[in-house]
Amino acid sequence: MEIQYNRDRYIVIVELSSTAFKILKLQPRVIDRKSNRHEINRYKSFTIGTDIGNYIEHNQINITSYKKHILPTLVTEIEAMTRVQPSIIRILATGYYRTIGNTDELVRLIESSFPNYLKTKGTRVEVLTPDEESYLSYLSWECTYLFSKGENLLDESKLKLNIDVGGGTTELTVFRKPPFKNTISLQIGVDHYMRELLDINDLHSTTIWYHLIEAKERTQAFLNENIPNPKKNIDFAICTGSTLILDKDDETNDEPRLINVVIGQHIFEMEKDLSERIQWKGNKKIEINNNEQKSLRKLFGLIILNEILKYFGVYYSYNNLANLRIGAFHQTKQYLEQLHRYKI
CATH class of the missing domain: 3.30.420.40 (ATPase, nucleotide binding domain)
Known part of the structure; x- marks a missing residue:
């Protein structure tokens, strides 16, 4: 070239x-x-x-x-x-x-x-x-993350999990140092769940609720099928995906590590917020506006991430504000x- x-x-x-x-x-x-x-x-x-x-x-x-x-x-x-x-x-x-x-x-x-x-x-x-896809998402974190003085996160002794939640697929890599090998690409993604939901002609509030539950169950099923014996001694995860960014106002890639119960709390709060905005009341037919669709995409992304972290037993994770590009x-x-x- x-x-x-x-x-x-x-x-x-x-x-x-x-x-x-x-x-x-x-x-x-x-x-x-x-x-x-x-x-x-x-x-x-x-x-x-x-x-x-x-x-x-x-x-x-x-x-x-x-x-x-x-x-x-x-x-x-x-x-x-x-x-x-x-x-x-x-x-x-x-x-x-x-x-x-x-x-x-x-x-x-x-x-x-x-x-x-x-x-x-x-x-x-x-x-x-x-x-390659998983590595580029990880590299975006390594090249832009503002490491604190004395942090040794890149140490080869640390076992890491790279998670890249996309629209159509989700990539998972367990590694100590690059190059990446044996990345698993799961056929689950935010927009796959969203498309199924928005394709329903007669959408009711209870349908949305059941789709959120189904997203959790299907993610668990994909993990069980594709990774029957997950490693349980991972030190931390790096989590990439536009729907995973918890605070859109952040401008510097210096997110502190999260205890993963925090992600569960975000999911709970978003479900509660959506239930009030969309008015989940029995079988009331509803319309979902653009802002609610954005919230649902974020919710599906966090659900996928949360199930992966729980499945691997990862306690700490870093939210990557950067991306593959x-x-x-x-x-x-x-x-x-x-x-x-x-x-x-």
């Missing part, structure tokens, strides 16, 4: 997730100052909702529908990114893009639609393995520094 850059030229990361295009465009000089590296608002991405689950049947995506409804938006956004003449554009595919049965066919379609700028640079769609940015920056033997 041809790479031409300097500190002022952008590195662009495009994540094709199950439910959205997520794009991070950042100049390396912006985070060259060490203090800037921990301020998550300096890594702002923009997101365009594109739920490819709507076009999947029998684990195959309808290529014609994707080409008609999703591809034009993707091409438009990529072309917009090329106008800034970035050092490099990486296009990373996760979630359903990896798990569908016709991934190769979809990737060929996307790459054939690339503008000449990307074709001449030899850019390819990188379909991330579960190990930030991890990919730092990975790319590190690669360019090594390639050119100096810091960009």
Whole structure:
């Protein structure tokens, strides 16, 4: 891949997730100052909702529908990114893009639609393995977390659990140090539960309640089936996912470790709040507005996380405010520094 850059030229990361295009465009000089590296608002991405689950049947995506409804938006956004003449554009595919049965066919379609700028640079769609996807979410924490003086969280003696709760899949890795191996990708995600709920035509308050209970039970069932003998001596977990951020006003990635009963308390408080806002009263038919949908997505995310932590018997966890795209940015920056033997 041809790479031409300097500190002022952008590195662009495009994540094709199950439910959205997520794009991070950042100049390396912006985070060259060490203090800037921990301020998550300096890594702002923009997101365009594109739920490819709507076009999947029998684990195959309808290529014609994707080409008609999703591809034009993707091409438009990529072309917009090329106008800034970035050092490099990486296009990373996760979630359903990896798990569908016709991934190769979809990737060929996307790459054939690339503008000449990307074709001449030899850019390819990188379909991330579960190990790669999980590692990038972890790397985003390692590169941005503001460690307290004397903290030895990265010590190889500590057994860690990396959890990345996404829209279509959830990745789990038990490790002491990278590289990541034997990551388990569970076919459970926030938007999977949300889609099932919102697809119900005659939605009643009791239906929502039962869906929350079912989310807990199904997460437990997936864990029992895929990880029959979980490790129980894990020191702490790193938890990544936009729905897991407890305080949206946080700007610095320095979240203290949580005792996991705190997560259970958040779930209880959110259920109570939703019960009052949505008015769970018997079989009263209801409408769910956008704010309530956001609350439900967060609730489903925290339910998935809580069940995983309980299943592994993890007592402490760190809430990662960063994300896979930030991890990919730092990975790319590190690669360019090594390639050119100096810091960009």
